[in-house]
Amino acid sequence: MTPRSTERINIPGPAGVLELAYNVPGPAPRGIALVTHPHPLQGGTLDNKVVQTLAKTFFALGYASVRFNFRGVGQSEGGFDEGVGETEDALAVIAHARARLALGNDALSIVLAGFSFGSYVQTRVAKHVAVERMVLIGPAVKRFALEEVPADTIVIHGEEDDVVALADVFEWARPQQLPVVVFPGCGHFFHGRLTQLQQVITGMWSTAPANAASAP
DSSP states (O other): OOGGGEEEEEEEETTEEEEEEEEOOSSSOSEEEEEEOSOGGGTOOTTOHHHHHHHHHHHHTTOEEEEEOOTTSTTOOSOOOTTHHHHHHHHHHHHHHHHHHSTTSSOSEEEEEEETHHHHHHHHHTTTSOOSEEEEESOOBTTBOOOOOOTTOEEEEETTOSSSOHHHHHHHHGGGTOEEEEETTOOTTOTTOHHHHHHHHHHHHTSOGGGSEEOO
């Protein structure tokens, strides 16, 4: 993914204009990867480095990556809605991507990837659409009521995350017997670890999540 491959557009959304960034690898992508950003009231945008890394990862895997600014961020209109309106925003973006890339049908599979607050929104989105797989980075458990997720969901968290405690992620994952990949010595924003983050997701994508460390 390069800056030249990025197309930014505005589309109608539930609360007004939504600002999108598309990265489409070619005329026949293997699916659509929707990527959602951190908390809108704490500086989260579609240009967040982790969000860009997720988009880059799925673009390299052959997916059409689409990021967007939640309502009230950048050129997206509206105001913060505690994840409820943001879920509606995400569903509107999926509908737009399907109409654009799959001629309005469900032929292309949907991947949901989110960072922090964006992970919470994606667990809500997954209740409304059929999903190929999910990737949750630094999921904002305890701060928001994350839904249960499929067993093959990739969950990655930093050992030294000072925004969302690793112990809280294990507490959320444990009842689901959900594996969690832990980056030792890593904080919430994966500073200096973005290349490794991409490599781990890419390496796990075509395999079952058996290589991950289960929550204790």
